[in-house]
Amino acid sequence: MTEVQHKGQCLCGAVAFTVTGDLPTPTACHCSMCRRHTGHFLVSTEVQKTALQIHDETQLRWYRSSDRVQRGFCATCGASLFFDAIYRDWVAVSMGAFEPPTGTQMSLHIFTADKGDYYVIADGLPQNPQ
Amino acid sequence: MARVDITGGCLCGAIRYSAITARDIVTLCHCTECRRFTGHHWAAVRVLERDLQISGSAKLAWYAHSETARRGFCADCGSSLIFRFNDADFLGIAAGSIDTPTGLTAGQHIFCNEKGDYYEIADGVPQSESW
Numbered sequence: 475m476t477e478v479q480h481k482g483q484c485l486c487g488a489v490a491f492t493v494t495g496d497l498p499t500p501t502a503c504h505c506s507m508c509r510r511h512t513g514h515f516l517v518s519t520e521v522q523k524t525a526l527q528i529h530d531e532t533q534l535r536w537y538r539s540s541d542r543v544q545r546g547f548c549a550t551c552g553a554s555l556f557f558d559a560i561y562r563d564w565v566a567v568s569m570g571a572f573e574p575p576t577g578t579q580m581s582l583h584i585f586t587a588d589k590g591d592y593y594v595i596a597d598g599l600p601q602n603p604q
Numbered sequence: 605m606a607r608v609d610i611t612g613g614c615l616c617g618a619i620r621y622s623a624i625t626a627r628d629i630v631t632l633c634h635c636t637e638c639r640r641f642t643g644h645h646w647a648a649v650r651v652l653e654r655d656l657q658i659s660g661s662a663k664l665a666w667y668a669h670s671e672t673a674r675r676g677f678c679a680d681c682g683s684s685l686i687f688r689f690n691d692a693d694f695l696g697i698a699a700g701s702i703d704t705p706t707g708l709t710a711g712q713h714i715f716c717n718e719k720g721d722y723y724e725i726a727d728g729v730p731q732s733e734s735w
């Protein structure tokens with residue numbers, strides 16, 4: 475049986491990728507770094523690095539936002555794509571990049587103690603202050 | 605609508621700005637392009653061009669996603685910062701880039717017909733299918 479594949483890409487299409495397997499339930503991160511990088515907050519799905527195939531990395535750039543994390547974006551269009559836990563075996567992929575249907579539902583908010591003051595979280599999902 | 609003094613910048617700090625907003629509400633856009641640009645969806649406040657001062661603008665990169673509008677981001681860290689129509693005298697500044705406290709409130713969801721399938725809009729803020 476072939477495993478399901480989920481395709482995604484940046485806004486301009488220069489960076490395209492495929493994730494093999496079902497997408498784990500996405501997490502919304504409201505920390506101030508994710509908020510600045512995305513322009514609102516980050517919703518991403520953590521997949522095994524071995525499950526992510528990036529088809530063309532020519533325009534992919536990495537910004538080291540902390541000791542353990544680098545953030546991947548497209549140099550042409552600026553799309554926020556990847557949150558790479560450098561020393562771990564997973565990478566978080568931005569949900570907005572995926573073609574529908576994603577087949578998954580957001581399940582958790584984290585770092586809500588740092589959330590922006592201009593919106594409320596009202597979807598009833600669990601909220602973790604850290 | 606009230607105008608608000610704001611400051612903000614990108615994640616790496618190369619780009620900083622100060623502005624007086626044209627409105628005190630944040631518009632949340634769920635269109636496919638905004639979702640791809642941000643990784644989730646767009647949230648921005650309107651600022652007249654003449655009310656915006658940017659430092660580090662040499663690092664501000666632009667992508668023209670259509671013939672009528674373009675998006676600005678930091679070339680060093682990739683932070684999503686600006687949406688603007690080419691012929692308008694105002695811009696949308698990413699709310700997540702604004703220093704806290706922002707003094708702003710979410711005021712409208714737009715292009716909800718294009719929203720992602722993995723989340724619900726449940727905050728009671730008015731929703732529309734276009735602008």
Ligand SMILES: [Zn+2]
Nearest residue numbers: 484486548551
């Ligand atoms: Zn791109």
Ligand SMILES: [Zn+2]
Nearest residue numbers: 614616678681
């Ligand atoms: Zn930057």
Ligand SMILES: [Zn+2]
Nearest residue numbers: 633634635638
């Ligand atoms: Zn949009």
